[in-house]
Amino acid sequence: MPRGSSPERERQYEHIRDSVLERGTSEKLAEEIAARTVNKERARHGESKTASRSSLQDISSSRRGGLRSHSGAQGPTKEQLYNAARQRNIHGRSTMNKAQLEHALDREGS
Structure with a gap:
């Protein structure tokens, strides 16, 4: 987490990292996913100095997760x-x- 981030973002980071770890992902990948998600939310809410266009214009992380969470198995590829x-x-x-x-x-x- 970047220095000076809010306690709320620290908790969000920990929660996402722990959730990803519970799904069996490696520690390193879990930390990367959590950091990317939190950084995107910080950018969307104007809490970071710079923000990419995709961070601002793309669907929010929480909405994307909500859309995907109920889809279940998609069957064979x-x-x-x-x-x-x-x-x-x-x-x-x-x-x-x-x-x-x-x-x-x-x-x-x-």
Whole structure:
């Protein structure tokens, strides 16, 4: 944390770092994520001397986390679906998008 940051930002940093550590991330990465998040919030609230354009114009960290927190598992990736389609020898798989691959695999599996 930068020198002179408020006690509120210190608590925010500790909370974010601890939360990221609980998810199994390394100490170094957890500290980096926490510092970046807190620095972005400081910039958004005018507490830092300089601020990047993305810090000011991008969606806030808390809003982004709120949007992503309830999405749950997104299922297999397109690459995983493509590999499964290749193993089942589904024709036209190279031009299919993720939804089409899922549909083709469901049809093939039935």
